[in-house]
Amino acid sequence: MDLIHKFLNLVAPPFTFxxxxxxxxPYYLYKxxxxxxxxxxxxxxxxxxxxxxxxxxxxxxxxxxEYASRGACLSxxxxxxxxxxxxxxxxxxxxxxxxxxxxxxxxxxxxCRRIVDETVNQFxxxxxxxxxxxxxxxxxxFEDVADITSFRTIMVISCTKSHFSSAFKLRFxxxxxxxxxxxxxxxxxx
Ligand SMILES: NC(=O)c1ccc[n+]([C@@H]2O[C@H](COP(=O)([O-])OP(=O)(O)OC[C@H]3O[C@@H](n4cnc5c(N)ncnc54)[C@H](OP(=O)(O)O)[C@@H]3O)[C@@H](O)[C@H]2O)c1
Numbered sequence: 001m002d003l004i005h006k007f008l009n010l011v012a013p014p015f016t017f018x019x020x021x022x023x024x025x026p027y028y029l030y031k032x033x034x035x036x037x038x039x040x041x042x043x044x045x046x047x048x049x050x051x052x053x054x055x056x057x058x059x060x061x062x063x064x065x066e067y068a069s070r071g072a073c074l075s076x077x078x079x080x081x082x083x084x085x086x087x088x089x090x091x092x093x094x095x096x097x098x099x100x101x102x103x104x105x106x107x108x109x110x111x112c113r114r115i116v117d118e119t120v121n122q123f124x125x126x127x128x129x130x131x132x133x134x135x136x137x138x139x140x141x142f143e144d145v146a147d148i149t150s151f152r153t154i155m156v157i158s159c160t161k162s163h164f165s166s167a168f169k170l171r172f173x174x175x176x177x178x179x180x181x182x183x184x185x186x187x188x189x190x
Contacts (some may be wrong), residue, residue, distance in 0.1 A: 044070075045067060045070045045071065045072040045128075045129070046070060046071035046072065047071060047072070047073065047097065048072050048073065048126075048128040048129060049072070049073045049074075049075065049119065049123040049126045049127050049128050049129070050067045050072045050073065050074055050075070050128060050129040050130075050131065051074075051075040051077065051115065051116075051119050051127060051129065051130050051131065052064050052067070052074065052075070052076055052077065052131040052133060053077040053078070053106055053115070053131065053132055053133055053134035054077070054078055054106075054133040054134030054135060055074075055076035055077060055078055055084060055087055055133075056076075056078035056079075056080045056083030056084045056087060057078075057080075057083055059133055060076075060078070060131065060133040060134065061083075061087050063131055063133065064076055064087055064091050065087075065090060065091060065094055067091075067096070067129075068090075068091035068092070068094040068095055068096035068099070069094045069095055070095075071095055071096065071097065072096060072129075073096060073097055073098045073099070073123060074088075074091055074096050074098075074099045074100070075099075075100050075102060075115070075118070075119040075122070075123070075127075076088055076091070076099060076100070076101050076102070077101075077102045077103075077104050077106070077115050077134065078103070078104075078134065079103060079104070079105050080103075081101070081103045084101040084102075084103065085101060087101075088100075088101050098122075098123070100118070100119070100122050102114070102115050102118050102119070106134045107153065135154070136153060136154060137154075138151065138154060
């Protein structure tokens, strides 16, 4: 055993040193190239119309700020009017040319239609991106669930999300990008 330890103490440090010398530079070069490529090929969203559901807080709110700082026009959707108003104000300050807020519940199919119609009417028939983010999470062990119907809201939102994405896609553009994420549907790009 001692012999093995002596051998490793002798061989491991120079081996690690030379491995890092040979592997790190190409790794950093690869990372730099990948970053440059991503920067050069990233989509210019300036002036594009982006509809974000669940924009009054959390991920949706911060996506709104990200799009706003890149000059996109925003249609923000959620149920809380005050939260939406605050997000809209910050988005305008960050550089978005135009922001509208739509108070709606994505569980309601009629509301989903209204969201699309209002967005399209306000932005001269344009709609480029859908960020289908609105939703709620519930984290618990399945055996602790006393009433299975308590998941109804999560399921309804998941279903309308899928419906929403398909309807958008058919109506506007086959290239329309939609991001859905719910605990029940997982990640879905349509
Ligand atoms: N954060 C995470 O780690 C995580 C993990 C997995 C999945 N997700 C999913 O990612 C999405 C965003 O998560 P988050 O952490 O940002 O959640 P959050 O902070 O609770 O935000 C959810 C947003 O959705 C809106 N919303 C909820 N139900 C709605 C409804 N029926 N109609 C319209 N708007 C509705 C809320 O606004 P109002 O209350 O004003 O309507 C809020 O703006 C959710 O779908 C969540 O399930 C998040």
